[in-house]
Amino acid sequence: MVRRILVALGGNAILTDDPTAKAQQLALEKTAELLIPLIKDNNVEIIVTHGNGPQVGNLLLQQLATDSKKNPAMPLDTAVAMTQGQIGYWALQAFTKALKKNGMGQVDVLPVITRTLVDKNDPAFEKPSKPIGPFYDKSGVNELLKTYPEWTFVEDSGRGYRRVVPSPKPKGFIESKALAAMVSMTVLPIISGGGGVPVVQTEDGYEGVEAVIDKDFSAARLAELIEADDLLILTAVDNVYVNFNKLDQQKLEIVTMAEINNYIEQGQFAAGSMLPKVQAAIEFVACTGHAATITSLDNLASFLATGSGTRIVP
């Protein structure tokens, strides 16, 4: 039986300390190599989705640095599509190379631009919560607020401040039939990057909106759509912790839905970073009865060998 795994790549799988294209491409090459043991000789097919928070925020800043009349900044939905294309292209190069090197050149890697439906009345439009772009210290934030007083910033898990934008919940995929049909042993789809381009329904179709969808929520929905056996959320930490970053922090290994919901009620997981991952994992487990795992790329080998990482089970 083929095991189907939806892999959601977090920011650090793509962007490390160096935001140059070259460094991000190299990071993705390393990521692709680390994912190969998952599929090689294991009768596993993977479907990859990825974040775009750092890249879409950086792209907006880059655009604001030019003459706005001659070269206007693109709206956020277009910037999401641009980063889907950007990261999709890098992933295409990286995964093709890794597959070929490991004797799986018959697999075609296929990144696609896709749209994700959101509700135009989602309250998230009034309450920006999705961190994008670089981290700032307090003085950097104050400096930016002089030019962009309408921007909102939040402190992000002890790592500094980041701009936040609206992040409505994904309600479905416009291209759902094509996405489901793409999954096979000879295609490695890179889909719904950056959560998908956010669109709302209009009388005659769909219209892009100013938002960035959380890729962990869209990953959970996507995993349900393609009937994945596993949802694997890869981020910078090997495990989810309670009392994170405190002296008595404790890593979670196998954790039931009841236990994890209890930790959510205690406020153990930071909004905009770990909370959406945990909530996305819960959604997948509740909907499918399968387990979901949150771990790091570096821990992948141990995950394969022993199932290590934080595994949320029914």
Ligand SMILES: Nc1ncnc2c1ncn2[C@@H]1O[C@H](COP(=O)(O)OP(=O)(O)O)[C@@H](O)[C@H]1O
């Ligand atoms: N309770 C927690 N346990 C583990 N990590 C947490 C916790 N709360 C916040 N975090 C932070 O959340 C980060 C993952 O979120 P984020 O960086 O937004 O993800 P992504 O990898 O998708 O970009 C971790 O690297 C860690 O710094």
Ligand SMILES: NC(=O)OP(=O)(O)O
């Ligand atoms: N769109 C999104 O959730 O991106 P990150 O995972 O990079 O924050």
